[in-house]
Amino acid sequence: xxxxxxxxxxxxxxxxxxxxxxxxxxxxxxxxxxxxxxxxxxxxxxxxxxxxxxxxxxxxxxxxxxxxxxxxxxxxxxxxxxxxxxxxxxxxxxxxxxxxxxxxxxxxxxxxxxxxxxxxxxxxxxxxxxxxxxxxxxxxxxxxxxxxxxxxxxxxxxxxxxxxxxxxxxxxxxxxxxxxxxxxxxxxxxxxxxxxxxxxxxxxxxxxxxxxxxxxxxxxxxxxxxxxxxxxxxxxxxxxxxxxxxxxxxxxxxxxxxxxxxxxxxxxxxxxxxxxxxxxxxxxxxxxxxxxxxxxxxxxxxxxxxxxxxxxxxxxxxxxxxxxxxxxxxxxxxxxxxxxxxxxxxxxxxxxxxxxxxxxxxxx
Numbered sequence: 001x002x003x004x005x006x007x008x009x010x011x012x013x014x015x016x017x018x019x020x021x022x023x024x025x026x027x028x029x030x031x032x033x034x035x036x037x038x039x040x041x042x043x044x045x046x047x048x049x050x051x052x053x054x055x056x057x058x059x060x061x062x063x064x065x066x067x068x069x070x071x072x073x074x075x076x077x078x079x080x081x082x083x084x085x086x087x088x089x090x091x092x093x094x095x096x097x098x099x100x101x102x103x104x105x106x107x108x109x110x111x112x113x114x115x116x117x118x119x120x121x122x123x124x125x126x127x128x129x130x131x132x133x134x135x136x137x138x139x140x141x142x143x144x145x146x147x148x149x150x151x152x153x154x155x156x157x158x159x160x161x162x163x164x165x166x167x168x169x170x171x172x173x174x175x176x177x178x179x180x181x182x183x184x185x186x187x188x189x190x191x192x193x194x195x196x197x198x199x200x201x202x203x204x205x206x207x208x209x210x211x212x213x214x215x216x217x218x219x220x221x222x223x224x225x226x227x228x229x230x231x232x233x234x235x236x237x238x239x240x241x242x243x244x245x246x247x248x249x250x251x252x253x254x255x256x257x258x259x260x261x262x263x264x265x266x267x268x269x270x271x272x273x274x275x276x277x278x279x280x281x282x283x284x285x286x287x288x289x290x291x292x293x294x295x296x297x298x299x300x301x302x303x304x305x306x307x308x309x310x311x312x313x314x315x316x317x318x319x320x321x322x323x324x325x326x327x328x329x330x331x332x333x334x335x336x337x338x339x340x341x342x343x344x345x346x347x348x349x350x351x352x353x354x355x356x357x358x359x360x361x362x363x364x
Contacts (some may be wrong), residue, residue, distance in 0.1 A: 004073050007082035008040045014138040014146045017050035017061035027065035027072050034178050042143030054148040073098040074313035080106045085299045088113040090122050093096035101125035112189040114160050115343035120124045127164040129186040132156045135177050150261045152181050158188030164353050184355045187247050189351045196252045200231045214286025219276035237315040242310040246355040297325045302337025310340050
């Protein structure tokens with residue numbers, strides 16, 4: 001299958017290499033000069049050759065095509081977007097001329113960027129897929145070398161529109177990742193774990209980031225009992241909003257357990273701390289103004305706050321975290337944030353309609 005991946009950072013490079021090893025023809029597309037240029041230039045000069053290091057073993061993959069040319073998207077059956085969600089709308093505008101009907105556009109993660117696709121690609125018959133989280137946790141260790149630290153055992157996806165689901169699931173399953181399918185893109189978007197764990201961890205960990213100059217591990221160090229209580233309070237606000245929207249009430253740690261282990265009998269909180277204390281964890285964030293705040297507060301918490309206002313659900317912890325993050329960065333994260341108005345109220349109503357339709361279908 002011909003697959004294009006937009007974004008040549010950690011996850012984009014790893015997934016491109018992984019899919020290449022599975023026999024797919026992959027095009028890795030660099031969409032900016034913001035970061036990871038050294039890795040991209042190495043791939044250009046070395047025929048797309050990538051070393052994946054996982055559990056002490058090395059595998060070499062050759063990504064078929066390495067480019068900055070967006071016109072190649074027209075040839076792909078699946079286009080996967082692996083860039084920070086702050087830049088989704090701008091990139092969707094840029095790729096619109098090269099998309100065609102019948103393609104699958106997979107947003108990983110999405111934060112409801114389905115609405116941006118519907119806004120800017122209205123007359124293209126696309127299937128839009130949102131993933132909760134990256135399929136592979138990894139870091140580029142040096143140009144052309146990626147270290148894999150963890151793979152989800154289940155990857156929940158939401159698909160829009162509903163009448164594309166059966167055909168799209170059959171195509172997506174050919175990728176070889178363990179996918180499970182949710183009733184709507186809303187559930188996939190709001191169960192993005194970074195909305196909860198990155199925002200609480202990064203804001204409450206600001207002193208550690210600055211004191212250690214990034215030489216620390218957020219998942220291991222920040223979530224003391226008191227900080228965990230803040231996480232649970234924020235998660236409760238999110239569940240209140242999701243329930244009002246018609247979604248099933250599922251906690252952050254239960255969603256985390258579902259992705260991270262096949263043992264459904266394990267205690268969900270124990271699974272979180274098992275994950276946090278695995279060998280060779282991912283370090284950081286290294287600076288206060290990291291994507292943990294600039295992306296997950298502005299695109300995640302600001303969205304949750306505006307959904308709460310729309311649903312008349314109070315979100316005081318969410319609001320407090322936005323205020324603290326904005327004060328720490330000396331800028332108003334709401335001004336660069338993702339809102340109901342920015343996504344489009346009418347477009348969101350379209351996606352919400354599929355939740356009620358899914359419930360009706362399950363009853364019959």
